[in-house]
Amino acid sequence: xxxxxxxPLRAYTGGAETVSVPGATVTEVFNNLTSxxxxxxxxxxxxxxKLRSFVNVxxxxxxxxxxxxxxxxxxxxxxELTIIPSxxxxxxxxxxxxxxxxxx
Amino acid sequence: MLHIDYAxxxxxxxxxxxxxxxxxxxxLLGKSDAEGNHVRQIVRAGNTRTDSAHNRYNIAPIELVKxxxxxxxxxxxxVGFYHSHPDHPAQWSPTDFAEAHWFGCSYVITAVEKxxxxxxxxxxLTGTSEEDKxxxxxxxxxxxxxxxxQ
Numbered sequence: 603x604x605x606x607x608x609x610p611l612r613a614y615t616g617g618a619e620t621v622s623v624p625g626a627t628v629t630e631v632f633n634n635l636t637s638x639x640x641x642x643x644x645x646x647x648x649x650x651x652k653l654r655s656f657v658n659v660x661x662x663x664x665x666x667x668x669x670x671x672x673x674x675x676x677x678x679x680x681x682e683l684t685i686i687p688s689x690x691x692x693x694x695x696x697x698x699x700x701x702x703x704x705x706x
Numbered sequence: 707m708l709h710i711d712y713a714x715x716x717x718x719x720x721x722x723x724x725x726x727x728x729x730x731x732x733x734l735l736g737k738s739d740a741e742g743n744h745v746r747q748i749v750r751a752g753n754t755r756t757d758s759a760h761n762r763y764n765i766a767p768i769e770l771v772k773x774x775x776x777x778x779x780x781x782x783x784x785v786g787f788y789h790s791h792p793d794h795p796a797q798w799s800p801t802d803f804a805e806a807h808w809f810g811c812s813y814v815i816t817a818v819e820k821x822x823x824x825x826x827x828x829x830x831l832t833g834t835s836e837e838d839k840x841x842x843x844x845x846x847x848x849x850x851x852x853x854x855x856q
Contacts, residue, residue, distance in 0.1 A: 606774065609738075609783050610809040613834075619778065644835070656807045658767040665767065686770045689787050691802035691813075692729060692755070692762035693794040 603631060603677050606684040614641040628659075628666060629673040631683065646685070660684040707742035708786070708812045708828040710734075711849045714748045719816050719823035721750055722790030726821045728759035733770070734786035734812060735777045742844070743785040743812045743830075749773050762801070763789045786812030786828075793818070796825040798841050806831050812844055 604622055607615050615621055616639075623638065625631035636643040648654055659666040661675060662682055669675050677683075721730040731753050736746040751769055755762040765787075777784055787808070791799075796817035798806075806813060809831050816826040828846050833839035 606778070608774065608808070609785065609811060610807070613810075619783070656805075658770075660768065660771050663768065663771065684771045684774065686767050686774065687807040688764075688767060688805065689731075689733075689770060689808065690755075690762070690764040690805040691789060692758075692799060693791045694761065694799040694801050 603679055604682050605631070605635060606682065608686055610687065611642060611645055611685065614645060615639050626676060627673070628661065628675050628677060628683070631677060632673070656688045658686045658688060660686065708745065708814070708830075708844050708846045709742060709849065710745040710846065711851065713851075714745055715826070715846075715848050718748050718788045718814065719826060721788075722792075722816045722818040723821060723823050725753070725759075725790065726818050727792045729753055729755075729761070729763040729790050729792060731763040731765055731787065731789040733765070733773050733784055734788060734814070735773075735780065735782040736785040737783060738785050738810065743810075745785065746782055747780070748788070749776065760792055761794075784808070784811065786814060788814035788816070790816045790818045790823075793820065796827040798829050803839075803841060806839065806841070807836075809833060809839065813841070814846075 604620050606620050623631050623634045625634050646657055666672060732751050733749045734745045736744045751765045753759050753763045754766050755764045774784055796815045811831055813829045817824040828844040829841040830844040832842050
């Protein structure tokens with residue numbers, strides 16, 4: 603199946619935006635991905651082997667975390683995985699600007 | 707260096723004025739090379755932090771997936787992000803830093819003072835991991851299209 607790699611992680615896939623990796627489940631695909639590109643492992647997983655909290659993985663258009671079987675989900679060659687780090691931030695200002703914005 | 711044309715530069719600043727007093731956010735599509743990040747197109751995104759939109763922003767991951775797909779279709783990459791700081795300086799905050807994970811990408815921040823876009827700054831996220839990452843000030847080069855000769 604194809605895995606789409608976000609810009610910051612392409613340094614670990616030889617610049618490839620899309621890599622094709624075999625596997626019958628998401629776990630197998632990830633194992634094969636990190637075997638093929640070992641430096642990706644510490645970027646994607648913490649020391650306990652869990653996906654880092656800011657790393658989102660989408661199975662086609664579904665968030666892997668909300669799939670019933672999660673990493674055990676069966677995959678077909680035509681499915682796609684997308685790895686997408688989160689993007690967020692803010693000013694750290696503490697006062698509300700209006701009645702719809704509660705103070706932190 | 708962040709290279710952006712005047713129209714896109716003004717568009718991302720205008721976005722911050724439109725959403726004031728809330729934060730706006732969006733994605734910069736383009737290409738990267740040794741000279742920096744070159745913006746070809748900006749894509750507005752929704753701020754999911756409706757609980758605290760005046761001082762927080764978050765782009766839904768599924769929206770990012772679709773924007774990355776859009777970029778792929780255009781032969782472009784995600785090269786950065788932008789957001790606004792309503793009535794707050796155009797400097798990255800501890801929250802911006804903690805939530806920054808796109809190494810090599812530009813994080814553009816526009817201060818919007820009383821509804822008017824003021825200073826716009828760009829910061830390049832450098833490093834290779836959460837442990838060694840840093841924001842570096844990144845100069846912005848704004849390309850102004852030459853007017854047609856009459």
